[in-house]
Amino acid sequence: xxxxxxFIPTIKEMPTQTDFISQKLMLKSGMIKQVSSGLxxxxxxxxxVAEKVCGIIKREMEKADSVxxxxxxxxxxxxxxxxxxxxxxxxxxxxxxxxxKREYAISPxxxxxxxxxxxNYIRSYKDLPFSIYQIQQKHRDEIRPRGGVMxxxxxxxxxxxSFHADEDSLDEYYKKMEKAYRNIFTKCxxxxxxxxxxxxxxxxxxxxxxxALAKDGEAEIGVCGxxxxxxxELLSEHICPHCGKELEILxxxxxxxxxxxxxxxxxxxxxKYVDENNQEKLMIMGCYGIxxxxxxxxxxxxxxxxxxxxxxxxMAPFKANIIVINTKDEAQVKLAEEIYETLQxxxxxTLLDDxxxxxxxxxxxxxxxxxxxxxxVGKRASEGVVEFQKRRGxxxxxxxxxxxxxxx
RNA sequence: CGGGGUGUGACGAAGUGGUAUCGUACGUGUUUUGGGAACAUGGAGCCGGGGGUUCGAAUCCCUCCACCCCGACCA
Numbered sequence: 137x138x139x140x141x142x143f144i145p146t147i148k149e150m151p152t153q154t155d156f157i158s159q160k161l162m163l164k165s166g167m168i169k170q171v172s173s174g175l176x177x178x179x180x181x182x183x184x185v186a187e188k189v190c191g192i193i194k195r196e197m198e199k200a201d202s203v204x205x206x207x208x209x210x211x212x213x214x215x216x217x218x219x220x221x222x223x224x225x226x227x228x229x230x231x232x233x234x235x236x237k238r239e240y241a242i243s244p245x246x247x248x249x250x251x252x253x254x255x256n257y258i259r260s261y262k263d264l265p266f267s268i269y270q271i272q273q274k275h276r277d278e279i280r281p282r283g284g285v286m287x288x289x290x291x292x293x294x295x296x297x298s299f300h301a302d303e304d305s306l307d308e309y310y311k312k313m314e315k316a317y318r319n320i321f322t323k324c325x326x327x328x329x330x331x332x333x334x335x336x337x338x339x340x341x342x343x344x345x346x347x348a349l350a351k352d353g354e355a356e357i358g359v360c361g362x363x364x365x366x367x368x369e370l371l372s373e374h375i376c377p378h379c380g381k382e383l384e385i386l387x388x389x390x391x392x393x394x395x396x397x398x399x400x401x402x403x404x405x406x407x408k409y410v411d412e413n414n415q416e417k418l419m420i421m422g423c424y425g426i427x428x429x430x431x432x433x434x435x436x437x438x439x440x441x442x443x444x445x446x447x448x449x450x451m452a453p454f455k456a457n458i459i460v461i462n463t464k465d466e467a468q469v470k471l472a473e474e475i476y477e478t479l480q481x482x483x484x485x486t487l488l489d490d491x492x493x494x495x496x497x498x499x500x501x502x503x504x505x506x507x508x509x510x511x512x513v514g515k516r517a518s519e520g521v522v523e524f525q526k527r528r529g530x531x532x533x534x535x536x537x538x539x540x541x542x543x544x
Numbered sequence: 545c546g547g548g549g550u551g552u553g554a555c556g557a558a559g560u561g562g563u564a565u566c567g568u569a570c571g572u573g574u575u576u577u578g579g580g581a582a583c584a585u586g587g588a589g590c591c592g593g594g595g596g597u598u599c600g601a602a603u604c605c606c607u608c609c610a611c612c613c614c615g616a617c618c619a
Contacts (some may be wrong), residue, residue: 148580149556153612173611228617245619279545279617293619345619354618393619427619441545462577496579514578523578531578 137454139489139498143180146501156352158436159284161445163503173282174289181505182432184453184485186292189431190271192323193294196316200309202267202296207249209273213239215248219404230275242275247397247423250297251405254419261301261411264419265309269296271428283354285429286389292428300420301397301411311394313424317345317346317392320426325448326434327386331357331365343395346426347388348434355390358383389437391430397421444504454487456543457507459498461492461514468517475511475522475536482540503527509543 145166162168178186195205213231216222222229222241229241239248244250250268258266274293281289283370296313302308314330321328326348333345345367347357359365360376360383368374374383397416401407408416439446449455456479460472472488481485487507489498495512502510512523512531524534524542534542 147555152556153550155613170611274616274619280613280615282613287618291619295619390619425619430619459578464577492577494577494579494581496577496581498580499578500580514576 137422137487139487140491142487144501144505145179146504147181154284156283156437157435157440158286158350158434161436161440162284162433162506165445165506168285170284174278174287176288176290178265181453185432185447185451186428189324189428190294190417190453192320193271193426193428194201196320196323197269197294197296199319200267200312201265202269204270205253205268206270206272207243207246209242209275210240211243211246211248213241216241219401219468221248227279228276230277231368244276245402245423245425246270247421248405250400250423251407251421254297254299255405255407257450258299258419261409264301264409265298265305267296267298268311268524269294269424271385283352283389284433286433287354288429294424294426294428296424297423298424299402299407300422301409301417303442304422305372306396306398306422309336310394310422313394313422314344317394317424317426321346321348321391321431323450323453324431324435325439326391326431327438328434329359329365329386331359331366331367332370333393334370344394345390346392346394348391348430348438349386349388350434350437350444351387352437353387353389355388357386357388359386360384389430389434390427391434392424392426394424397423411484437466439506441528443500443528445487445506447506447508449508452506452508454485454505454507456484456509456511456539457487457489457500457502458511458513459489459495461495461512465517468513471517471520471522471536472513475513475539479543482544484540484543511539 145473147164151160151163166179168179169177171177213222225244229244230251231239231241233239253268254266258264262268271292271294272343273290275290278287278289281287298309300309328346328348331345331347333343347355356368357365358368358371358374360379360381362376364376364378374385376383398420402419402421407419411417435451438447441450458472458476460468462468476488478487508527510525512525521533522536523531524539525531
């Protein structure tokens with residue numbers, strides 16, 4: 137992309153409306169624009185980062201044999217009443233009526249529809265286990281939205297649902313998902329802890345939360361050297377129940393949550409399959425969520441400095457930025473265009489900063505947005521020499537032809 | 545929903561009774577171009593809405609709304 141044709145509305149002053157560093161940097165770097173409490177416009181660079189996160193998630197879901205789908209945004213009142221969730225979600229749901237006065241909720245999660253799919257197509261033990269997921273908007277009328285997109289009223293969630301013939305199969309698959317989640321968050325560059333958690337409104341027999349460490353995290357967790365970790369809400373004192381040592385207390389944000397739902401929903405919906413003895417049995421269910429915006433916020437919480445966002449290379453909206461020092465110098469423009477084309481052809485996501493701005497403005501923006509590599513095309517362009525700089529690193533002279541190799 | 549706070553050009557702020565100020569941003573012109581340029585010039589605000597007090601309200605009073613922070617909740 138050419139910077140002049142793209143849309144990255146960075147602002148010079150650090151936003152004052154919030155204390156969350158991730159929210160400040162997303163606003164400052166032009167990733168998001170708040171329009172109402174808990175509602176945000178996602179601007180182009182945000183979208184690019186979101187695609188990176190979703191790409192990692194999709195690959196791991198595929199490895200975990202979960203299939204992609206999209207459930208409707210609206211769910212009829214009676215469908216949620218069937219699982220008693222119209223009541224349990226209550227005011228947290230946005231609700232509306234259609235022209236025939238039928239009432240709907242904008243679905244806060246999609247267990248019911250996932251069950252409908254299983255009910256229609258999964259009839260035999262031979263079809264189990266079955267896992268289906270979507271990445272879609274969720275709407276929840278939060279009591280108090282906060283932290284920018286960390287806790288918004290509309291957000292993107294990856295929600296997966298698995299169906300099993302028995303508890304053993306669920307246990308096995310749950311572990312597989314735990315592994316997938318660990319891979320996802322690791323690949324996103326997050327420092328996280330997996331804690332035992334309360335299943336809350338979702339119900340079920342057990343759950344674990346994936347907590348991304350953050351100085352101003354919403355939750356407090358206790359971690360022990362023996363490997364034990366938990367949400368401190370579940371403890372009466374800060375002592376490890378396994379080895380008796382004092383827990384290290386940390387703050388973190390929940391980025392993912394996996395649940396063993398058991399028959400909480402399948403019983404309510406009478407979701408059965410036929411086993412090898414032609415006996416009808418209730419399916420056993422699990423569900424697995426990831427908050428996309430929370431992952432992005434957490435990455436920024438963990439990767440930033442005084443200049444801006446220090447995205448891990450695989451998460452950055454662009455991998456390289458070609459900065460033309462003087463856009464009126466033909467030799468510089470020509471060489472920059474050549475490098476731009478080479479990198480584009482090689483599939484490197486590249487920004488070409490062709491704006492008629494001073495060098496300081498361009499580099500400051502690049503460092504704020506979090507682009508890992510800068511290629512500075514300046515005085516020695518006519519000799520084919522440019523400078524190559526890792527974000528905040530030393531500027532090293534390089535021949536234009538060497539750039540691609542240095543980035544890869 | 546309880547407690548606290550804030551609303552003034554696009555953004556950030558000043559302005560405690562006399563008709564709105566500054567910075568940034570934006571437009572135009574010239575000179576600039578290796579770390580957020582300089583000069584000149586210009587446009588832009590019924591001061592969150594409504595009501596009241598007053599000769600006169602951004603300023604005082606009432607009320608509503610929005611947003612932020614603390615609490616319950618969650619991906």
